[in-house]
Amino acid sequence: MTDPIYQTDALIAEDIEAYLEQHQNKSMLRFITCGSVDDGKSTLIGRLLYDSKMIFEDQLAALENDSRRVGTQGQDIDFALLVDGLAAEREQGITIDVAYRFFATEKRKFIVADCPGHEQYTRNMVTGASTADCAVILIDARKGVLVQTRRHSFLCQQLGIRNLVLAVNKMDLIDYDETKFNAIVSDYAKFAESIGIESFNAVPISGLAGDNITSRSDNTDWYGGPVLIDLLETMQISNTASQKKPFRMPIQWVNRPNLDFRGFSGLIASGTVKPGDELRSLPSGKTSTVKSVVTMDGELNEAVAGQSITITLEEEIDCSRGDVLATADDPPEVADQFESTIVWMDDEPLVVGRGYWLKLGTQMVSVTIAEPKYEIDVNTMEHLASQTLNLNQIGVCEITTDRRIVFDPYTENRALGGFILIDKITNHTVGAGMLHFSLRRSQNVHWQPTDITRDHHAFMKNQTPRVLWFTGLSGSGKSTIANEVEKKLALMNRHTFLLDGDNVRHGLNKDLGFTESDRIENIRRIGEVAKLMTDAGLIVLTAFISPFRADRQLVRDMIDGGEFIEIHVDTPLEIAEARDVKGLYKKAREGKLKNFTGIDSPYEPPESPEIRVNTVEMTPEEAADHIIAKILPLK
Structure with a gap:
């Protein structure tokens, strides 16, 4: 007869295995919370973690102790303390750095980035938004649409985030007033339209009280839309959308474990690939046919955006790190002069004409930046004359790389349209940018080969x-x-x-x-x-x-x-x-x-x-x- 203890252990092991398998097959949504200072971003994330039961007992005990120490406005738990991990953040009651947290529901896994609201930490917000599929823009129901609401919304639009949720928070502090909620949504809608945001979902919530976050609130019986977690569980994620686009894979390294195998490894940025597909290697432009798609688990019949793979080709062509494999009949562009939007992220201002490193995908080139065409005032959306860019400023600039690079416009492909700028001396990341299009003159000027070398x-x-x-x-x-x-x-x-x-x-x-x-x-x-x-x-x-x-x-x-x-x-x-x-x-x-x-x-x-x-x-x-x-x- 089997010992009951061992039977119990076996059952627990089976439950754990089933749980892991269940979560392994779920889709993953990356989203950010942003907005002005003290709009309740950290509290909202803490509430999501708490309601999704992603807090261990010892964490909960420590949280309750910390909450009693700092005071919680009549509540037992200060949910913001789950996210504000830096000592300076807890002391000041603000978010300084980007805090990443993981949680899961029955339908989906999530990675959420809590972005700082202060203007001086805008560069941190850009970092968090760069990989997000969705942005939850929080508004304090007492204050309405503020400068930072506009700033962060504009940045999200520029960074290509198309899934936006307007979370009007602290509804409990205005007695769940429907009229005030509608006025805030109307005010935001006018601004959103002016910067090109085509649609968004608005939800009245209270992060502290839990209204309309994971379950419908009786306090807002006038609201008929979905609660916040329903929106997050059902919205489209970038990998799904990317699979419908032409195939793109920046080559990270040439995989040559032995003389009998030569493949090209990388993360698929968009599209799908399978044996028999004709691919083009850029910038050389040479074509070949896919022989096999290989992973650590063996060969695949098809691979999709978001997977890391190795591709072997029927006809050997010269490819190396920094090149891009793409659909043969719909390749990306190749150029060395561009118009771009740049978010400056360094304390030292942009030096026009100075050489910086530009990293785009797996490509690393030297770049010079012309005097900005204009700086964008994110508060008024005005185009201002500017000779340089200072910390957190955003400008439209023409840039020139020292050699031709492979790219797609950022609006079409974030992986091949988004770049960072690195100072050559300090190796600090000083800026982030989005490529709009190549300049016509870069396509009209070609290097003329000569016979005498x-x-x-x-x-x-x-x-x-x-x-x-x-x-x-x-x-x-x-x-x-x-x-x-x-x-x-x-x-x-x-x-x-x-x-x-x-x-x-x-x-x-x-x-x-x-x-x-x-x-x-x-x-x-x-x-x-x-x-x-x-x-x-x-x-x-x-x-x-x-x-x-x-x-x-x-x-x-x-x-x-x-x-x-x-x-x-x-x-x-x-x-x-x-x-x-x-x-x-x-x-x-x-x-x-x-x-x-x-x-x-x-x-x-x-x-x-x-x-x-x-x-x-x-x-x-x-x-x-x-x-x-x-x-x-x-x-």
Whole structure:
């Protein structure tokens, strides 16, 4: 006879297995709660967690203790404490960071992001909204539609969230007044229409009392619509909609475990794929037929959006990380110039013309951003003139990548239309953006191949091209040392050209001043000229202050690997100022010369240059000999 204890354990194991299987097959909805400060977002999520029985007994006990400590307005439990996890949040009674929580009902699983309401944390809200299928916009029934209500609604619309629920919260504090509820919904509807929101569902709720959240409330017998959880359980999720779109899969890596297997792995962004489908690899444009669709669990007859798979092809074509496999007869676009909306997320403002990293799907390219066409005032929807973007500002800008990338407009495909911007020096994420369309000029300009290659040019000159980039303060001796180096190279029968900062400003860059943006453009143009000269096989010497690391990095990224040599002419400011050959420091000290490097404009010295010369310890000729010795051999 079997021991009853073991029988009980077996039954429990069966129940757990059945429970896990039941939840494994449920669909997953990601949604955010957003709105103004103290609209009750955290309380609402806490209520959802509590009502869906997603709180353990020890958590509930701790929650009750915390609720008694902070006070709960006559209630036993402060549901907001379930979500406000940071100490600073609990102390201030606000949400600062995005808090993610999981819960499930009988019909669906959910991941909810509680987004902060303060304007200063708008960037955190964008982070939470970027992967959401739905947004629950909360409004305090006592206050109506506020500035942050408009801001967050606009951001949700820009980020492509089409499922919106207007949750008019704290109805208990206005005695469940139907007239006030209808007035708020009408006011919001006018605003929503003005920014392109086509539809939304409005629900009168009380997060604290639980009205119309998981069950219908007797306090709002005048309301005939669904309760909040019913709306969340039945709305369409992005994967379902994405399956109906053309197939897109950014390649994450080439899967080559052995010589007999070569596949392309990635997460399907949209559409479906099965053996026999014809795919196109972009940006190359080459086509092939799907041989098999492979996962860890074996081969599939079909895979859909949201699945991670490996695709093998009948005809071998060259693909690598960053490429995109797509439906052959309906591929995405390829371009290098775009119009985009950018949400700036860094304390330091956008620097127009500076190089940033742009990450879109699995593609990583260098990008420069033009002066914004306009900034969007999210409170009034006005288009304002702007020269840059500051923290939390939103602007429409033209951007240019250093090579063509594969994309879809963001409104059609978030995975291939949404990007982040990364500072090249700090590696901080500084912005997020949405691509609208490619600029026509990017499609009309094509690279014309030539028969005489850059390798042939270098072979004819019997040398390897180089860019010797001299950087340092004004008066450090850059031009003098660069001139000495060029003379020595000429005696060695090397083909060179010297680009000097002052000389270039007499012609090519005579239209540029000395503001930060003009300095960036000055260096960008010089970088392009230096690149063309290396294509001609020349050894290029440049003598420019080039004060910003990011701009020197921009030029380094333009030049073929190993050909860019940064030379820091390291001279202390007091020594350079004492020389003051051109009298520029004196004018800068007197206020007659603005934006002068070292005085009222910063100089960022190289952190790890290929060559460093100290002009206090070396004569120009000794410095030139040191540099020549470092760059040999030249072939």
